[in-house]
Amino acid sequence: MRAAAILVLVIPLVYRVFRWDDAGSEKNRAGGEGGEIMEFGVLFTSHPNIEAEPYPHRDVHARVTRQTVRADELGYDYAWVAEHHFSNEYGIMPDVFVYAAYLAALTKRIKIGTAVVTLPLANPLRVVENTAFVDILSNGRFALGLGSGYRKYEFDGFGADFDRRRDVQEEALPLLMELFHNKRVDHHGDNFSFKVDGGYEIFPHALQEPHPPIFLAGATDRSIGVAAKMGFGLFLSSWTPFAELARQTANYHKHLGETPEAMRGNPARGHVDIARWVYVAESDAKARRESEPVIMRSLAHFSSGHTSGYLGTVSQDVGAKPRDYDALTRDIILHGSPATVVAKIEELQAMAGNSSIMLHFPPWYGAEKALASLELFASEVMPKFRERPRVQKRA
Numbered sequence: 001m002r003a004a005a006i007l008v009l010v011i012p013l014v015y016r017v018f019r020w021d022d023a024g025s026e027k028n029r030a031g032g033e034g035g036e037i038m039e040f041g042v043l044f045t046s047h048p049n050i051e052a053e054p055y056p057h058r059d060v061h062a063r064v065t066r067q068t069v070r071a072d073e074l075g076y077d078y079a080w081v082a083e084h085h086f087s088n089e090y091g092i093m094p095d096v097f098v099y100a101a102y103l104a105a106l107t108k109r110i111k112i113g114t115a116v117v118t119l120p121l122a123n124p125l126r127v128v129e130n131t132a133f134v135d136i137l138s139n140g141r142f143a144l145g146l147g148s149g150y151r152k153y154e155f156d157g158f159g160a161d162f163d164r165r166r167d168v169q170e171e172a173l174p175l176l177m178e179l180f181h182n183k184r185v186d187h188h189g190d191n192f193s194f195k196v197d198g199g200y201e202i203f204p205h206a207l208q209e210p211h212p213p214i215f216l217a218g219a220t221d222r223s224i225g226v227a228a229k230m231g232f233g234l235f236l237s238s239w240t241p242f243a244e245l246a247r248q249t250a251n252y253h254k255h256l257g258e259t260p261e262a263m264r265g266n267p268a269r270g271h272v273d274i275a276r277w278v279y280v281a282e283s284d285a286k287a288r289r290e291s292e293p294v295i296m297r298s299l300a301h302f303s304s305g306h307t308s309g310y311l312g313t314v315s316q317d318v319g320a321k322p323r324d325y326d327a328l329t330r331d332i333i334l335h336g337s338p339a340t341v342v343a344k345i346e347e348l349q350a351m352a353g354n355s356s357i358m359l360h361f362p363p364w365y366g367a368e369k370a371l372a373s374l375e376l377f378a379s380e381v382m383p384k385f386r387e388r389p390r391v392q393k394r395a
Helices: 003-008 059-074 096-106 124-137 152-158 160-182 222-229 242-258 285-302 311-315 318-319 324-329 338-352 367-386
Strands: 039-044 078-081 111-114 140-147 185-188 193-196 213-217 233-236 272-280 334-338 355-362
Touching: 003 111, 039 059, 039 111, 039 213, 039 272, 059 096, 059 355, 059 367, 078 193, 078 213, 096 111, 096 124, 124 140, 124 160, 124 193, 140 160, 140 185, 140 334, 160 222, 185 311, 185 355, 213 222, 222 242, 233 242, 242 272, 242 338, 272 285, 272 338, 318 338, 334 338, 338 367
Parallel strands: 039 078, 039 355, 078 111, 111 140, 140 213, 213 233, 233 272, 272 334, 272 355
Antiparallel strands: 185 193
16 A cells, blocks of 8 residues: 555544543643643753763763653653764764653653654654554653654765655655554555555554654644644744744644544644743843853854754744844743743743743753753743643734
């Protein structure tokens, strides 16, 4: 069966053995009774601080694990782990499924997700198997985030065609959904060839039905349209200004009605999770003093050739003319006192109508300051959004 046949799949009308928890249920995401509660996660890229975690940087994994366990204790909703290869100038995480399973054994309630699996570098069949397996090991706490990738050196390392990555992804995505729903496949396409049929099927089966929540990272109208039309949740970039985020989320919601009925069971459908660089301190002045050199160093990295024009893709504004700290705080980063960060999140919500914030931070603050920021955000910022539903998007 060709992958495109997913559009006419007949999904068995059975059960929900295990549901994405109440905060992520369709009723609450759609507003339900009383609206939607804002959720907060942390994106862990396993980026080494090469001064404090010297070559070959093994210590980065102990540090990120400690931060993830603490995020669980602090009440964050998600811990997201990111696949990256071949460089100590960004993340060192060759297998997000292995790490997610490890974290699941160390945590109690936080949901563990991938942000993202670089799908054009992956075997879709193995992605489905591993997703189900980690969902079982985590007792239904797993979420799958997918993306096409943006670092050419990673594709070069695996001998993959960087320029064709979105074409490869668009063959893989319907194939993934066919595997999740039917557990069998006979597919022979341009990039993948699989045959699991007859007396054979995909095992194991995930706890969450029809499958764990699935998100797609989007930075272009093409990928955002694919996310909506296929019923995926949407990840948006940490470097995109608020106004562009509002346009992107509006575009996503515009196309959600085109999701075929067979693919509307994704628990993440309609859920927009926006990544933001976050640093919270007791005052705006202290936050600036501690964070300005670090965030500007991070911006310089993303402006370099390492990211294959990523900034220009996610933001023509930032990509064309890098900003200073004051300009970044206006509508990109969430840095400052708890009151300042609360106000910026409310502004972002009002413009973009997002369901979640994914906190992101570089490694160069040092482990103690990064942890202090996470703790202050949890104690002084998150409760403001637990007390009431999120504001509705402006008309």
